[in-house]
Amino acid sequence: MARCTVRLPEEFLKRLSSLGERTDEVAAKALQAGGEIILAEARENLRRSVGSGTKYPSRSTGQLESSLGLSKARVDRNGDHNVKIGFSEGRGGGGSNAAVANVLEYGKHGQPAKPFLAPAKKKAGREALEAMKRAIEEEAKK
């Protein structure tokens, strides 16, 4: 029977081995790089959405926008690395930033939706993926 052996270059093997030992660190850097891009797009969309097209003059305080942020990379129960884009709580005057954001994103009866998260994911998703690839490649060179 024919037999084939493929040998990977020594340098490449060293890099792979090095990446394997630094999985958590590399994944965190890649997710951070991708997350920052989606976050910037979501923040820009949010800025445009809040206070626009309202029945009455807007009384926006900017609290929602300033509470939008990116979490640190964490490993979930399935062993997957994740970052989350979301809102920190502690809204002045009571209420929840997440609840306000939810109404803005999805609307409700009598209040039109002004989606800002879904369009950000759509528009910047590919760019975020490229940024994550670049981050991994940079780490692989180290």
Add this chain to the structure above:
Amino acid sequence: MNVLSELKSIISGLSVPVETGVFSGEAPDEYAVLVPLGDEFPLNGDDYPLTDEQSCRISLFTKGNYLRLKKQITLSLLSAGFTVEARRYEGYDAGAGYHQLTIDVAKLYDMQEE
């Protein structure tokens, strides 16, 4: 053909009143609102976009059986070639008496057809 006109045709074909952006006038017991989410050119050739991916959020409001409505609309969307990207039950608005559902859809259109 574009995503808004096609969705309007599908949803109004199921006897559900539908408008884009906001529902004007007095809302019936069951209605839908379309909110465009984005337009992308996912495929290019010779520096020219070949396909146009249009995506839209369908917000459904009903005082009746939302499961029946969700199933009807989902099946119609799938048979019309739409990709259903997300379906979400937003909750029941006790004040207004409406169940709210969201369906995010996308469809690829050939640039040459426009």
